[in-house]
Amino acid sequence: MAQLEARENVSVSELARPFPMSLPAIMKHLDVLSDAGLVTRRKTGRTVICQLATAPMEQAMHWLNHYQRFWSERLDRLAAFVEEDSCPPKPNSPPSQALPSNVVSMPRRKRSTTPGRTPKKS
Incomplete structure (x- = not known):
């Protein structure tokens, strides 16, 4: 090309x-x-x-430029949101403690056969 x-x-x-x-x-x-x-x-x-x-490449470049602008604007807004200090920590507040999990572990299901080769039936 x-x-x-x-x-x-x-x-x-x-x-x-x-x-x-x-x-x-x-x-x-x-x-x-x-x-x-x-x-x-x-x-x-x-x-x-x-x-x-050149026409198909021009169409592709138009499409790519459109989405490049689209994502640049979105990422700029995300960066501004992350950088702004909208929720500063309260002074003299104790660090938060993690809450205990309420997930119950389930016992494993037993396998129907033992691992290894299966014997052939006569």
């Missing part, structure tokens, strides 16, 4: 040249990018020319 961004129209063989991959492997990668709408291809004679399609 960086090569396609740098140059407008690039042949598949030019795209494949710097990579230690077979041409069919490059074609599979281009198929995925093409299916995602990120690359357009056109054939001129025996040469397949690829071009970067």
Whole structure:
């Protein structure tokens, strides 16, 4: 994609040249990018020319920026809430004691067989 961004129209063989991959492997990668709408291809004679399609990336960046602003605002509000000293401890108050638990432990259920191999029946 960086090569396609740098140059407008690039042949598949030019795209494949710097990579230690077979041409069919490059074609599979281009198929995925093409299916995602990120690359357009056109054939001129025996040469397949690829071009970067920017619209899907622009849509993705718009969506990501929207949620980046959304979460930044929420996290800023959370940070402000945590940082404000809305409930300072009362002076000279004894530290709070934990209350005893009222949970009752239940006995474990017994297993129906002993662990180990099960003998075969004759």
